[in-house]
Amino acid sequence: MTTADILEAWNAHLSQSRRRSPHTVRAYAATAARLLHTLPAPQSWESLARLDAGTLRTHLAERRADGLGNVSAARELSALKTFIAFAREQSGDHDGNGDLGRPRLRGPRVKKGLPRPITPDEAVNLAETVADDASQPWIAARDRAVLLLLYGAGMRIAEALALPASVLPLGETIMITGKGGRQRVLPLLPIVRAGVEDYIRQCPWPLAKDHPLFRGAKGGPLAQGMVQRAVARARTYLGLPATATPHALRHSFATHLLSAGADLRSLQELLGHASLSSTQIYTKVDAAILLDVYRNAHPRA
Structure with a gap:
């Protein structure tokens, strides 16, 4: 299975089964593509289903090094968890760790303080x-x-x-x-x-x-x-x-x-x-x- 096959199935799931907007499909597909391009080939639903929190943490650390902010990192993590949950469904593994088969990984903390406008x-x-x-x-x-x-x-x-x-x-x-x-x-x-x-x-x-x-x-x-x-x-x-x-x-x-x-x-x-x-x-x-x-x-x- 190629990266293109995986992304095509992911896009179809988002647009047809989940009925997400074109903008969301593009954003989630881009997030999945960035992850896939860091992983060794060949890839399969089974190999993606076995990805753990450590792999995601390393990937997000590299994204943060490129300048990704806290809020964008939290959004990207949410998309990646959803993608891996989909991979586990495709592989027939519904017993992955975490809620709905998603890896247990907390998003970045946002510093609390006085009420102020958002960026x-x-x-x-x-x-x-x-x-x-x-x-x-x-x-x-x-x-x-x-x-x-x-x-x-x-x-x-x-x-x-x-x-x-x-x-x-x-x-x-x-x-x-x-x-x-x-x-x-x-x-x-x-x-x-x-x-x-x-x-x-x-x-x-x-x-x-x-x-x-x-x-x-x-x-x-x-x-x-x-x-x-x-x-x-x-x-x-x-x-x-x-x-x-x-x-x-x-x-x-x-x-x-x-x-x-x-x-x-x-x-x-x-x-x-x-x-x-x-x-x-x-x-x-x-x-x-x-x-x-x-x-x-x-x-x-």
Whole structure:
């Protein structure tokens, strides 16, 4: 059996049996391919089924040496465990060590501290992991689109879920109604528009103008609790703190913009704050991040 045969079977399992999104299939296939290319040939389902925690630990150590961060390493470990569980099923061995035949290996620890915004890498990984965990491809696309709106446009979760289908087709900006009935115009990044349009293409429910844009599994409006629970599961997989909530994505949007040079008045407009004092909290957050970097990097700190 060749590496190409193994990857073809793995891709088919993910896309057909597990009904994962094309993005997830690509990511999981790339993770498996990296592992396979480090192993001696020839390979078989039986040899893959016998891989242990030590082999995975060595492989991940090499990936970390190449610059892989904690959150990405946790995500890659999860994909590798799933791949090996599949190999054991294919080999007929259902008695491997660990849950569901997966090797016992903990993901990297994420340092705990004061609540703070998550990094851009963590925000993207959170959205992708929520999508990976979804039960159907269209639900994966929906959840990813919602989280992209929170991080990419700074929406509150209530604002995103209140969007009517009449906002379609999307342009470079979108007008939303926030707290107190205040309206504001938000720019939409290409990746955000693409995420929402991917959901629209897959949504099985008709999106009439007077209906909500984001729909639940049974066709009704998508509830906040569904998104919050999906994010809670994903942050556990990734080893993120409990502060990594849907609202933290909006918080991160603001902090990262401020770090990139946005002025407070512009940020106030984007966030829909009635008072500038509500926006000024992000100057303290940004200062805290800079101080943390200084303490960790400066030789005389």
